[in-house]
Amino acid sequence: MSKVITIANQKGGVGKTTTAINLAAAIAILEKKVLLIDFDPQANATSGVGHNPDDLEVTIYDCLIDNVPASNGIQQTDIENLHILGSSINLVGAELELATIEQREYALKKVLAPIRDQYDYIFIDCLPSLGILTVNALTAADSVIVPVQCEVFSLQGLGKLKNTISLIASSFNPDLEIEGIVLSMFDKRLRLAKMVVEQVHELLSDKIFDTIIHRNSKIGEAPSVGKPVLLYDVSSKGSKNFLNLAHEFINKNELS
Amino acid sequence: MSKVITIANQKGGVGKTTTAINLAAAIAILEKKVLLIDFDPQANATSGVGHNPDDLEVTIYDCLIDNVPASNGIQQTDIENLHILGSSINLVGAELELATIEQREYALKKVLAPIRDQYDYIFIDCLPSLGILTVNALTAADSVIVPVQCEVFSLQGLGKLKNTISLIASSFNPDLEIEGIVLSMFDKRLRLAKMVVEQVHELLSDKIFDTIIHRNSKIGEAPSVGKPVLLYDVSSKGSKNFLNLAHEFINKNELS
Ligand SMILES: Nc1ncnc2c1ncn2[C@@H]1O[C@H](COP(=O)(O)OP(=O)(O)OP(=O)(O)O)[C@@H](O)[C@H]1O
Ligand SMILES: Nc1ncnc2c1ncn2[C@@H]1O[C@H](COP(=O)(O)OP(=O)(O)OP(=O)(O)O)[C@@H](O)[C@H]1O
Numbered sequence: 001m002s003k004v005i006t007i008a009n010q011k012g013g014v015g016k017t018t019t020a021i022n023l024a025a026a027i028a029i030l031e032k033k034v035l036l037i038d039f040d041p042q043a044n045a046t047s048g049v050g051h052n053p054d055d056l057e058v059t060i061y062d063c064l065i066d067n068v069p070a071s072n073g074i075q076q077t078d079i080e081n082l083h084i085l086g087s088s089i090n091l092v093g094a095e096l097e098l099a100t101i102e103q104r105e106y107a108l109k110k111v112l113a114p115i116r117d118q119y120d121y122i123f124i125d126c127l128p129s130l131g132i133l134t135v136n137a138l139t140a141a142d143s144v145i146v147p148v149q150c151e152v153f154s155l156q157g158l159g160k161l162k163n164t165i166s167l168i169a170s171s172f173n174p175d176l177e178i179e180g181i182v183l184s185m186f187d188k189r190l191r192l193a194k195m196v197v198e199q200v201h202e203l204l205s206d207k208i209f210d211t212i213i214h215r216n217s218k219i220g221e222a223p224s225v226g227k228p229v230l231l232y233d234v235s236s237k238g239s240k241n242f243l244n245l246a247h248e249f250i251n252k253n254e255l256s
Numbered sequence: 257m258s259k260v261i262t263i264a265n266q267k268g269g270v271g272k273t274t275t276a277i278n279l280a281a282a283i284a285i286l287e288k289k290v291l292l293i294d295f296d297p298q299a300n301a302t303s304g305v306g307h308n309p310d311d312l313e314v315t316i317y318d319c320l321i322d323n324v325p326a327s328n329g330i331q332q333t334d335i336e337n338l339h340i341l342g343s344s345i346n347l348v349g350a351e352l353e354l355a356t357i358e359q360r361e362y363a364l365k366k367v368l369a370p371i372r373d374q375y376d377y378i379f380i381d382c383l384p385s386l387g388i389l390t391v392n393a394l395t396a397a398d399s400v401i402v403p404v405q406c407e408v409f410s411l412q413g414l415g416k417l418k419n420t421i422s423l424i425a426s427s428f429n430p431d432l433e434i435e436g437i438v439l440s441m442f443d444k445r446l447r448l449a450k451m452v453v454e455q456v457h458e459l460l461s462d463k464i465f466d467t468i469i470h471r472n473s474k475i476g477e478a479p480s481v482g483k484p485v486l487l488y489d490v491s492s493k494g495s496k497n498f499l500n501l502a503h504e505f506i507n508k509n510e511l512s
């Protein structure tokens with residue numbers, strides 16, 4: 001029984017890719033079979049696990065628009081149980097190309113159908129937008145993880161994102177749930193961070209993961225060598241945070 | 257003689273809005289007449305200067321799609337010489353609506369033509385994308401400022417952005433120049449930040465502003481009260497950085 005989780009937030013730079021790479025890696029290290037899908041033309045998740053987007057023969061764009069089977073694009077990573085289906089700048093074209101296709105909201109769901117049972121968990125990293133690509137990712141998903149940076153602008157967008165998720169649930173994907181809110185880049189020295197955490201609790205208290213991801217220099221450095229933080233510096237606070245988050249995620253999904 | 261400057265970078269969270277609000281505010285405080293245009297449906301620049309996007313009768317969406325004159329949407333701010341033409345979530349619809357319009361790349365340029373001579377400088381804050389809205393902003397502009405966060409993922413996107421700028425220049429706006437790269441959220445304690453700064457210098461050394469914007473808690477706090485950092489805490493490092501950047505910008509544009 002596999003589960004598809006989309007990682008989305010239209011606010012830029014809140015930790016979507018960082019959460020996607022490092023949570024997927026941590027869960028794979030805990031012996032689950034995991035696929036990471038890079039659904040952003042910036043292809044940060046692709047380079048963040050050590051692949052060069054320009055070298056990929058098949059990307060998610062080819063699967064979405066040219067009906068290439070997803071299995072042709074899936075690559076290994078440095079972690080045995082973690083695979084990636086990468087992206088490239090071509091995906092920019094998909095926004096316009098999908099606009100003319102029948103049932104355009106279900107394109108990604110159709111791509112994933114033949115491969116989903118080969119994995120325990122599939123994570124989809126989204127670009128900072130609420131356009132047709134993110135609609136596809138929310139339609140293909142069983143649940144959504146929303147990283148929220150502990151800053152003012154990130155907080156302001158949360159209401160709109162919640163509306164979009166309910167809209168997608170009522171129009172295209174009735175089973176879509178909120179998996180949880182991940183508070184990211186928390187800096188305990190900043191008054192602002194504590195203020196934002198309090199406000200998120202007031203808005204969505206029952207949906208927030210207990211594990212908070214603290215700002216940690218090793219998390220920012222790891223992408224420079226194309227590795228998840230767990231392979232870059234396993235003793236770092238960043239690695240501990242993501243292992244805790246992975247345990248929390250698995251307990252929530254496998255014990256209930 | 258007025259100048260239109262677009263602030264763009266498809267990477268999310270690199271400081272586009274922070275640069276737009278605070279540079280526009282600093283230049284207005286130095287007695288130039290400045291208009292800030294919020295061209296992002298998230299409307300962070302609008303709320304960052306104290307306006308509630310939901311309360312605006314006319315936004316940039318109405319000017320772009322329904323031909324409402326820009327002057328009907330322009331609002332005062334807490335700074336005498338700084339005006340804002342705000343945004344709202346409606347702008348999300350513009351991406352699709354523009355797709356069917358003749359000369360869709362020039363829509364924003366047409367909106368600005370009647371008002372540009374009322375200002376010395378007009379700054380346009382963009383959403384994190386290279387789609388039709390950002391193409392419009394680059395087509396309407398005389399030059400572009402690119403904020404680059406001193407992090408790995410931000411560095412990786414720089415090459416693609418440069419390509420897009422040259423593409424726009426050759427297709428829609430031959431006069432488009434790079435005004436400069438602003439290194440943002442620089443943390444002098446991080447090895448990573450120094451490494452990224454060196455790499456940006458190798459890529460684009462002649463285009464980088466001397467003024468670096470350091471990470472500063474007051475910059476992050478200011479949006480919580482809807483004020484530019486210069487009004488929130490004029491003695492902060494953030495305020496000094498943006499005043500220096502404003503002086504550097506004005507000297508470059510008015511002495512030559
Ligand atoms: N906990 C953390 N500690 C330190 N740096 C972090 C942390 N989380 C993310 N970062 C850094 O902050 C930047 C933004 O994070 P990231 O790119 O993951 O956000 P995103 O939401 O995926 O951005 P986009 O909207 O562009 O897709 C990156 O440079 C990343 O390395
Ligand atoms: N120099 C700085 N010091 C501290 N915080 C900063 C600084 N610059 C930006 N920030 C904070 O970092 C976050 C990201 O900045 P900002 O929202 O300006 O980026 P952006 O590029 O406009 O994002 P988006 O891609 O979503 O439009 C914001 O919460 C902002 O307050």
Ligand SMILES: [Mg+2]
Pocket residue numbers: 016017018040044126127
């Ligand atoms: Mg990302």
Ligand SMILES: [Mg+2]
Pocket residue numbers: 272273274296300382383
């Ligand atoms: Mg912004």
